Amino acid sequence: MRRPVIAGNWKMFKTVEESEAFIDALAPLVEDSTHCDIVVAPPFTALSAVVKRIQGTRILASAQNCHWEKEGAFTGEVSCEMIAETGARYVIIGHSERRQYFGETNDTVNRKIGAALRVDLTPLVCIGESLSEREQGQTERVLETQLREGLAALTDLQFSHIIIAYEPVWAIGTGRTATPQIAAEAHRFIRGTLATFFSASLASETRILYGGSVKPDNIKGLMAQPEIDGALVGGASLKADSFASLVNF
Numbered sequence: 160m161r162r163p164v165i166a167g168n169w170k171m172f173k174t175v176e177e178s179e180a181f182i183d184a185l186a187p188l189v190e191d192s193t194h195c196d197i198v199v200a201p202p203f204t205a206l207s208a209v210v211k212r213i214q215g216t217r218i219l220a221s222a223q224n225c226h227w228e229k230e231g232a233f234t235g236e237v238s239c240e241m242i243a244e245t246g247a248r249y250v251i252i253g254h255s256e257r258r259q260y261f262g263e264t265n266d267t268v269n270r271k272i273g274a275a276l277r278v279d280l281t282p283l284v285c286i287g288e289s290l291s292e293r294e295q296g297q298t299e300r301v302l303e304t305q306l307r308e309g310l311a312a313l314t315d316l317q318f319s320h321i322i323i324a325y326e327p328v329w330a331i332g333t334g335r336t337a338t339p340q341i342a343a344e345a346h347r348f349i350r351g352t353l354a355t356f357f358s359a360s361l362a363s364e365t366r367i368l369y370g371g372s373v374k375p376d377n378i379k380g381l382m383a384q385p386e387i388d389g390a391l392v393g394g395a396s397l398k399a400d401s402f403a404s405l406v407n408f
């Protein structure tokens with residue numbers, strides 16, 4: 160049985176004060192939500208404050224990115240050791256915005272996964288095709304390459320700690336969500352591919368989230384698909400009541 164995960168990626172939104180106010184508003188709304196893992200990913204500046212504020216709640220915290228080295232002359236970067244020290248439990252790796260604007264590659268995704276696992280952070284690994292790749296019939300090839308290169312050389316044990324997020328780039332922040340059928344089809348392909356890299360039983364236990372314009376009015380249809388194990392949400396995770404309705408889908 161795969162336990163659902165509903166994760167909110169705040170991107171470059173929310174000051175410390177706004178983040179704390181969000182947690183105070185969200186916590187009572189998800190107090191009884193025992194059916195899924197609830198994760199919020201604030202910007203680095205608010206991560207420690209959020210971790211403090213979620214004590215005693217069912218909410219867990221994630222970073223949005225990391226560096227693969229433990230420390231060093233890497234101006235502006237944050238290591239997994241530093242993230243783990245805050246008490247955050249997850250880290251988003253390979254988000255399409257990192258791939259598109261900040262030079263993230265499958266190779267850096269692979270290194271970051273290794274770094275996260277080194278300190279017991281759960282990597283939330285994002286993959287997904289662009290609109291032109293989908294239109295050219297390249298979706299499966301792109302997903303297979305992202306998985307093969309991003310997860311290269313991981314052992315079964317290492318892989319067992321990873322969560323995958325399928326986020327078609329054309330659906331992120333566009334209001335154009337994939338239909339539950341399109342998402343489920345991609346998830347089936349991803350799970351089948353994982354079964355060729357790792358054991359079939361591990362692949363069947365892997366949680367695969369969908370991301371891309373998930374909103375309170377479309378989450379039910381997505382979550383009704385047995386292949387979809389949760390959601391990674393951007394825009395609709397920024398307001399406590401909207402995120403709570405996603406959690407309580």
Ligand code: PEP
Nearest residue numbers: 331332370371372393394
């Ligand atoms: C995301 O940033 O991972 C995302 C899916 O954004 P949105 O929900 O706004 O499309």
